Amino acid sequence: MSNEMLLKYGCNPNQKPSRVFMENGGELPIEVLNGKPGYINLLDALNGWQLVKELKKATGMPAATSFKHVSPAGAAIGRPLSDTLKKIYFVDDLGELSPLACAYARARGADRMSSYGDFIALSDECDVCTAKMIQREVSDGIIAPGYSDEALEILKSKRKGTYNIIKIDKDYVPEQIERKQVFGVTFEQGRNELDINEQLLSNIVTENKDIPKDKMEDLIISLITLKYTQSNSVCYVKDGQAIGIGAGQQSRIHCTRLAGNKADIWWLRQHPKVLGLQFVDDIRRPDRDNTIDVYISDEYMDVLADGEWQKMFKVKPEVFTKEEQKEWLAKNRDVCLGSDAFFPFGDNIERARKSGVSYIAEPGGSIRDDHVIMTCNKYNMAMAFTGIRLFHH
DSSP, X not given: OOSEEEESOSSSTTSXXXXXXXXXXXXXXXXXXXXXXXXXXXXXXXXXXXXXXXXXXXXXXXXXXXXXXXXXXXXXXXXXXXXXXXHHTTOTTSOSOOHHHHXXXXXXXXXXXXXXXXXXXXXXXXXXXXXXXXXXXXXXXXXXXXXXXXXXXXXXXXGGGTOEEEEEOTTOOOOSEEEEEETTEEEEEEOOOOOOOGGGGOOXXXXXXXXXXXXXXXXXXXXXXXXXXXXXXXXXXXXXXXXXXXXXXXXXXXXXXXHHHHHHHHHHTTSHHHHTOOBOTTXXXXXXXXXXXXXXXXXXXXXXXXXXXXXXXXXXXXXXXXXXXXXXXXXXXXXXXXXXXXXOSTHHHHHHHHTXXXXXXXXXXXXXXXXXXXXXXXXXXXXXXXXXXXOOO
């Protein structure tokens, strides 16, 4: 390790010179084992590492995240996968999966469109099982506290030997004050060291006070994910993984809709019609993902028209009708939702309900809190006010 690392350029090729360095004269907490990571790669890596480190601390389970453009596209802990999830994540051919591999399958699989070309962060040493999974995905790089010898060799084979592999010092603790410059002006603030745990969820303000233990954990996963997501942000979580993340929206209702639409797509991908799609043998993984996305959308005829469907499918699929989709979406239940700031109106709750949300964590503090609580009560949702905002920029 050294004190600085020179980079090819900054956010864009015209932004030179570029480097990362330690102002205090100490050593960088990262070591590049392979490749030449860029400016945005390192932003994703360092934010992603913080996220998975906190998920591991909070849950005791291996964690993974899939980062794109300084926000997570997915984040998860290593709960076992059902056969259906193995199939929609396209890992059903890999045999028995380690907990860490399950975590990355969930993080990558939740929103495969957004995760294309991701930067991966793992809470634990990368094992062979996880490396084999990563090997066949389009990804820019990975950060982890270590790599088994065989896993490292597998990852080094990616991108013709140029895949970015970073080792982080798992014991590194940054200084309490952090700084950055904008337009020549230096900003300084205390790091957000908030410990997100069940105690934050003790103030349940709805008539329904029952939040089961596993849903508490899912709400904690949503809040930790939001802590490293560009604001405004909301996060839908189910069974130990984010299923829809909305990042960087100026309006909270737009954020809730965006993340809810992603959660809906995640659920629709589990419908028998989607599971039964018969793709041509040589289809590329990204083309398959794009085709599924279009098939579920209003533009389904783009892949079902004569002369088009033959490019992707062996057999022409039936239309996945709106009625069928609505009926299937109604079966998604017990989803958890976190928000990085208060919901200003009950319309956010109405939208969340359509994606199966039953449990909510948000700071509270709106002048319309009473309306938001009333809307939750209408649907027998349980909502906790955390009292803590989680903006991240």
